Amino acid sequence: MLNRVILIGRLTKDPELRYTPAGVAVAQFTLAVDRPFSREQSSEREADFIPIxxxxxxxxxxxxxxxxxxxxAVEGRxxxxNYENNEGRRVYVTEVVADNVRFLESPNREGGASQGRDEFAGNSGNSGGGGYGGSSRSSGPRNSGNNNQDPFADDGKPIDISDDDLPF
Known part of the structure; x- marks a missing residue:
C-alpha cells in the first residue's frame, strides 16, 4: 500500500506554530495548488486549498x-x-502530514534576480519518538531572463491580495 503526496503551491498565510503539552513543535499552513485546467467560460484557473x-x-x-x-513544495502523506465538536457532531479533517518541505523561492531575492531552493526534511510523525534527520540544500541562481511577470516577484513585501479573494 502507498500513501504519498507531492504538492507545489503558494502559502495562503504565514504558518501557525504551536507546541504540544509535551513540548513538541507543530506548524500548520494551507497551500494553494492550481488545478491543471481552467473553466471553459473564463481563463481563470481554479485552485485547491490543502491543509498541511x-x-x-x-x-x-x-x-x-x-x-x-x-x-x-510539500512531500508527505x-x-x-476525526473528533467530536462542541455540538456533539463528528467532524472529519483531511490534511497532508509533511515530512519534506522545499522552499522554491529564496527568502531574500533582490529584484527577482536570484532564486534559490532550500530543502528541509524531517521525521514528522505525529506521535511517539523519532528525531529530526534534517538536510538543507541550496542551488545557485536560476535564469532570470524570461519576461513573464511574476505577481510574487517582490518577495518579502506585502502582497496585494484582497481577503475576499481567499475562500476562508
Whole structure:
C-alpha cells in the first residue's frame, strides 16, 4: 500500500506554530495548488486549498522561513482524522502530514534576480519518538531572463491580495 503526496503551491498565510503539552513543535499552513485546467467560460484557473501539518524541527523551520505567498513544495502523506465538536457532531479533517518541505523561492531575492531552493526534511510523525534527520540544500541562481511577470516577484513585501479573494 502507498500513501504519498507531492504538492507545489503558494502559502495562503504565514504558518501557525504551536507546541504540544509535551513540548513538541507543530506548524500548520494551507497551500494553494492550481488545478491543471481552467473553466471553459473564463481563463481563470481554479485552485485547491490543502491543509498541511509539519512536526518537530521541520515545523520550527517552516514557521521561521515560510511566509504568505511563498512558493513551496510539500512531500508527505494524506491523513484523515476525526473528533467530536462542541455540538456533539463528528467532524472529519483531511490534511497532508509533511515530512519534506522545499522552499522554491529564496527568502531574500533582490529584484527577482536570484532564486534559490532550500530543502528541509524531517521525521514528522505525529506521535511517539523519532528525531529530526534534517538536510538543507541550496542551488545557485536560476535564469532570470524570461519576461513573464511574476505577481510574487517582490518577495518579502506585502502582497496585494484582497481577503475576499481567499475562500476562508
Amino acid at each position: 501539518v509539519v512536526w518537530r524541527q521541520l515545523a520550527e523551520t517552516c514557521a521561521n522561513y515560510l511566509r504568505k505567498g511563498r512558493l513551496a 494524506m491523513q484523515v482524522r
